[in-house]
Amino acid sequence: MKLSQILFSQGFGARRECEGLIVSGHVKIGGQVHDDPFEELAPEGLVFTVRGETWPYHAKALIVMNKPQGVECSQKPKHHMSVYSLLPVPLRRRDLQSIGRLDEDTTGLLLFTDDGALIHRFTHPKKHLNKVYDVTCKHPVTPDQVERLLAGVKLIDDPATVQAAACEVTGELTLKLTLTEGKYHQVKRMLAAVGNRVEGLHRSAFGALTLPADLAPGQWRWLSGPEAVSP
Numbered sequence: 001m002k003l004s005q006i007l008f009s010q011g012f013g014a015r016r017e018c019e020g021l022i023v024s025g026h027v028k029i030g031g032q033v034h035d036d037p038f039e040e041l042a043p044e045g046l047v048f049t050v051r052g053e054t055w056p057y058h059a060k061a062l063i064v065m066n067k068p069q070g071v072e073c074s075q076k077p078k079h080h081m082s083v084y085s086l087l088p089v090p091l092r093r094r095d096l097q098s099i100g101r102l103d104e105d106t107t108g109l110l111l112f113t114d115d116g117a118l119i120h121r122f123t124h125p126k127k128h129l130n131k132v133y134d135v136t137c138k139h140p141v142t143p144d145q146v147e148r149l150l151a152g153v154k155l156i157d158d159p160a161t162v163q164a165a166a167c168e169v170t171g172e173l174t175l176k177l178t179l180t181e182g183k184y185h186q187v188k189r190m191l192a193a194v195g196n197r198v199e200g201l202h203r204s205a206f207g208a209l210t211l212p213a214d215l216a217p218g219q220w221r222w223l224s225g226p227e228a229v230s231p
């Protein structure tokens with residue numbers, strides 16, 4: 001693949017812009033300037049720098065972020081800043097989408113990709129990918145509430161019954177809830193349905209992937225591929 005095409009595919013702008021970055025000496029590979037936009041390179045495994053910033057080539061992007069509070073999972077947020085503003089420009093240019101959404105006040109593991117088929121695969125209800133939530137409740141969690149969450153509850157305005165795949169009480173006001181679906185405000189609505197109220201919500205796992213402990217709120221990193229989430 002031509003070097004200019006590689007940059008173009010990774011979100012570094014229009015073809016002319018990519019050629020400009022290359023001919024003006026802003027692109028390095030292995031510490032050496034590569035200033036020929038038409039140089040042929042094998043993209044897989046390629047690591048290059050643009051203006052000193054390191055970029056690994058990814059045919060399709062898959063990113064994990066520790067979503068902070070107070071950001072909306074929308075390209076056009078209404079009340080807060082967009083979670084997309086936490087991603088660098090080349091990733092935004094690649095038209096990354098979040099895989100599902102978290103509420104503005106929910107923190108934790110959020111995935112992004114530019115692979116439409118992967119979004120479909122990871123959000124399809126039949127795939128049954130576990131999503132683990134650390135929930136802080138307003139009222140003490142009772143054994144009856146846990147039993148009902150596991151047995152299945154009816155949400156207001158939704159005829160279907162939803163149940164937790166697992167529910168572990170972790171403190172007087174806290175529990176770890178595992179869901180396989182991703183309905184709108186599902187955790188909050190499930191806790192409301194059993195007579196409690198969510199005061200804090202954090203997603204700690206999605207499929208096989210646990211939120212990396214060293215990923216601070218607002219930070220993101222590349223994942224090696226979909227098998228990191230669903231082997």
Ligand code: URA
Binds near residue numbers: 103104186188
């Ligand atoms: N359930 C909710 O209620 N909110 C989230 O952000 C995620 C799951």
